[in-house]
Amino acid sequence: MYNFEEILSREGNGSKKWNTEYINRRFPNHKTPYYPLFIADMDYKLPREINIKSMEFIQKGDFGYFDVLNKFSESIFNWYKNFNGIYINKNWIMPGIGTLASMNLVVKTMLNQNDNVLIFTPVYGPFKDIVINNEVNLITQALNLVNNRYYIDFDELERNILKNNIKSILMCNPHNPSGRVWSYDELSELVILCKKHNILLISDEVHSDLILNNNKFTSIIEFNKTYENIVVCSSPNKTFNLAGLNSSFLLMPNMEIYEKISNSFLNNKLGINRVGYEFLGICYDNGETWVRELVKNIESNINLVKGILDVEGIIIMNPESGYLLWIKLDKVDDDLNFVEKLARETGVLVETGTRFVASESGYIRINIATSKQILEEAMNKLVKFYLEFIKE
Structure with a gap:
């Protein structure tokens, strides 16, 4: 009923997740194109029924x-x-x-x-x-x-x-x-x-x-x-x-x-x-119908990511809620270094575990609330990078 592959155009509107100026501060010297999977908000458009009601309110002024x-x-x-x-x-x-x-x-x-x-x-x-x-x-x-x-x-x-x-x-x-x-x-x-x-x-x-x-x-x-x-x-x-x-x-x-x-x-x-x-x-x-469809889409995205990241040493904690994946990277002691280098070499932007209070080393968090095309491209780049990184 709803198309979650048709995502918002968020560049140039101040969105922290997609704003180049903010991304440059968070991930200096990142590669382009970039894949922002860090900040916890979604790239999806709200449904027509909500947009109509919202515009009715806005137009009253x-x-x-x-x-x-x-x-x-x-x-x-x-x-x-x-x-x-x-x-x-x-x-x-x-x-x-x-x-x-x-x-x-x-x-x-x-x-x-x-x-x-x-x-x-x-x-x-x-x-x-x-x-x-x-x-x-x-x-x-x-x-x-x-x-x-x-x-x-x-x-x-x-x-x-x-x-x-x-x-x-x-x-x-x-x-x-x-x-x-x-x-x-x-x-x-x-x-x-x-x-x-x-x-x-x-x-x-x-x-x-x-x-x-x-x-x-x-x-x-x-x-x-x-x-x-x-x-x-x-x-x-x-x-x-x-x-x-x-x-x-x-x-x-x-x-x-x-x-x-x-x-x-x-x-x-x-x-x-x-x-x-x-x-x-x-x-x-x-919004109830839309949210129930959104949950199904999130579940589908999680399965997509799990399939691509199904390699030895990448351990995904099974999420029971939300659109954030908490992932342990074996053989990665410095997750901040991993995330910074990942951004520089691939443009894939994820959260380092160091941004969470008293996190153990080697964790990253990935936001999967975007299109499957973006996720597939980003996850393939992440896997390839990880396998090269642990050889160093």
Whole structure:
């Protein structure tokens, strides 16, 4: 029904993923043509039904001061119910200013200077920034790697909580960079530990709509009857490629926390922007069929990449969500050197594992949300380069 091979023309419009000036800074002396598979956004066009509604709003030309209407919460409520089978209370919903910025405000508001915050590693780099920038202390716990899949060691977690007097945990659910979908039982155990030790649990769930191969997503918000000191930060930004609009939402069942965060938004003169607010509703109200087709296309792209990269020494962690592949390169000790040289000699641009907190050496992350033609050309170049690289 939708053509995911007809991708956006993104060069020259400021897109970080395709903008030559930005790419030159990130990958000096890269070869051309280049294949940008690093930044986590998609090259796909939104469907006609969303574009029509978006243009109707734009053509009205009304971008002045505005109130957030009930339709905002209605759109989010219906999306959770219809797409994920999750029922939320509309009173928990608060407009945000982008997922990371909202998480940053939650940490700033709810924690005191020198409180200890725990994150599981490897994880998306800005998690570390959120902690350090707010003058709280970063405590890391490495995820256990068993049969090429990450797990949380809950015994170690409780020891860390007691030893370091942990006040908050930042959770990535599903996990970035691996695409791991945490199970109901795992999240239940995490919530029970947080309740036992009165820990604020903050969950980034921005990748939760793109669940692959019939895996089951569980939101932290589903445990609200067990424990209320939880904050979910999410948005349609990964699902519909809206990161440039800086719109998001928070879910908070604890009304005392809700009030504190609301006052913090107000006191800092922060709020969702007009265009992002409208686009969130338009996408959630009109995008379900497209997203379900998008997921099938992502699964197909993953299979394509797996087939090409099926050589000894390239180990792909099986993603359970999203369009990012976390890949271990055997015999590569310096992944930064590998990525820089790959860019110079082939034009294939991927993320180095060094951009993720406490990543082990030899990992790269590849974004596969583009056309199959681009992926096929880039992956063949990557394989050829890897086989030559490990001979050196």
